[in-house]
Amino acid sequence: MSEVYDRLRGEIVDGTFETGAQLVELALAERYGTSRTPVREALRRLEQDGLVERGDRGMRVRTRSxxxxxxxxxxxxxxxxxxxxxxxxxxxxxxxxxxxxxxxxxxxxxxxxxxxxxxxxxxxxxxxxxxxxxxxxxxxxxxxxxxxxxxxxxxxxxxxxxxxxxxxxxxxxxxxxxxxxxxxxxxxxxxxxxxxxxxxxxxxxxxxx
Known part of the structure; x- marks a missing residue:
């Protein structure tokens, strides 16, 4: 679970996932070769960190301003x-x-x-x-x-x-x-x-x- 968090966090910080990019659980699970549960937990932690936010179509990389x-x-x-x-x-x-x-x-x-x-x-x-x-x-x-x-x-x-x-x-x-x-x-x-x-x-x- 921590590995998914670390990988997703790293790809948000380095710009692989750009500001505003949609973060779809199923697609991320396939990307990281895991089930949706650790992806869901990683997104929850990243929301607490302030790196992702809830948008109209689910979770996305938090916008900047x-x-x-x-x-x-x-x-x-x-x-x-x-x-x-x-x-x-x-x-x-x-x-x-x-x-x-x-x-x-x-x-x-x-x-x-x-x-x-x-x-x-x-x-x-x-x-x-x-x-x-x-x-x-x-x-x-x-x-x-x-x-x-x-x-x-x-x-x-x-x-x-x-x-x-x-x-x-x-x-x-x-x-x-x-x-x-x-x-x-x-x-x-x-x-x-x-x-x-x-x-x-x-x-x-x-x-x-």
């Missing part, structure tokens, strides 16, 4: 700021080691590989989420990140953003290490606000990106 980007980031900005503030207050020494290690990996990531850039950036954010020691925040941010997988173009490829993001991360990590909750909150908020604006810019230039 600038309004959705704004909705996602409105929540994500708030949660990322809260996570950073909590991390500043509650982090352990091990949390700091994990965050610093993730940032060091990001620093050494090649800018020729957008997927690796996005993954390295996500790892830093996830380490900060974990350092908040708030499972609800981690769960909600993970779900929001699932929504954003349908917008595959990374904001980190916008000219100048990679270096800027690295500097913003370092400042944020320093604030967390110094247990400056207010500064960590504001830095995380501003960091994600810039990401939102760049995401909207990318969408305006190419709605399929």
């Amino acid at each position: 600038p309004e959705e980007i704004l909705e996602i980031y409105e929540v994500r900005i708030s949660l990322e700021a809260t996570a950073a503030s909590a991390a500043a207050q509650r982090h352990s020494e091990f949390d700091l080691i994990r965050i610093r290690r993730a940032q060091a990996a990001m620093d050494s990531t090649s800018t020729d590989d957008p997927a690796a850039m996005a993954a390295a950036n996500r790892a830093v954010h996830e380490a900060i989420w974990v350092a908040s020691h708030n499972g609800t925040i981690v769960d909600l941010l993970t779900r929001l990140n699932n929504h954003l997988t349908r917008y595959p173009a990374t904001t980190l490829k916008v000219q100048g953003r990679w270096a800027e993001a690295l500097d913003e991360h370092r400042a944020l990590i320093d604030a967390i290490e110094q247990r400056d909750a207010a500064r960590a909150h504001d830095l995380a908020r501003d960091h994600m606000t810039k990401a939102r604006d760049l995401r909207l810019q990318i969408y305006r230039e190419d709605p399929t990106a």
Whole structure:
């Protein structure tokens, strides 16, 4: 059952199934060589993830829009700021080691590989989420990140953003290490606000990106 979910999710994220594509249980079962039951379960999970939605003719790949980007980031900005503030207050020494290690990996990531850039950036954010020691925040941010997988173009490829993001991360990590909750909150908020604006810019230039 998990294999069908993983395969279908991967094909939605990589664009094999385009935005708005109908997802017919029988056809998917034949495609993956399985019965309809695991397909039905996979679709249910993907609906929870925000990758598929119910349309007039059954399930389909969820459509994209600038309004959705704004909705996602409105929540994500708030949660990322809260996570950073909590991390500043509650982090352990091990949390700091994990965050610093993730940032060091990001620093050494090649800018020729957008997927690796996005993954390295996500790892830093996830380490900060974990350092908040708030499972609800981690769960909600993970779900929001699932929504954003349908917008595959990374904001980190916008000219100048990679270096800027690295500097913003370092400042944020320093604030967390110094247990400056207010500064960590504001830095995380501003960091994600810039990401939102760049995401909207990318969408305006190419709605399929």
